[in-house]
Amino acid sequence: MSSAFLIAIVVIVAAAVAPTLATEHVVGDGAGWTVGGPNYADWARGHDFRVGDTLRFSYTIGLHNVLEVSRADAEGCTSSDPAAFPYMTGNDSVSLTSPGEKWYICDLGDHCLKGMKLGITVSAPPPSAVTVPSAVGEVSCGWMHLLMAAYCYWMNMIM
Incomplete structure (x- = not known):
């Protein structure tokens, strides 16, 4: 040959x-996106996030939501963007389309203060x-x- x-x-x-290398990351694995769920910072450390991957947030509709925010907003558990619209389907797929830091919170009640916030770093695509x-x-x-x-x-x- x-x-x-x-x-x-x-x-x-x-x-x-190469096209099959994109990964779907189920946030919180089996526990999902919930109050009292896993420590999402610890969960994120176990994953390699890349452009082209997706995050899957699974939760009970009406009890939680997912809002993409800035780092400062995540640390303060608030959103400074009045135009921000949360995901609310209970099975949200968020595409990671650019490299850099990404932050997500549940902005219902005091859920973010109780640990429902996620910060990740997305690497550039191959x-x-x-x-x-x-x-x-x-x-x-x-x-x-x-x-x-x-x-x-x-x-x-x-x-």
Whole structure:
């Protein structure tokens, strides 16, 4: 088997796996999002949050909600943004679309003061392109176009 063929197979497999690497993090695991639930700071330390992942907040509708706030607001258990609208479905999926710190609270009653706040740090996404070395330079094809990357590499090898 030629090395060009093996590299093409590796590129195809890597590109096929890359989109599946996004993770859904169920906040609080089995306990969910609730008063008296886990220590959410401890829970967050056990996870690696990346752009493209989602947070799943599961709770009883009407008893809790999820509001994205600033760090200062989370520390004060309040929201300084009058336009902020909480998630309230009981099974909220929050997409992590940018890197940086993200903060979430339940702003019903004194729930935040009782520990219903979560702070996480979201890491940048993995590179969005696979660079394939070839005999005539490098060919960069988007990993979403996996087969095209292998084809580009193969064509550069035979030309």
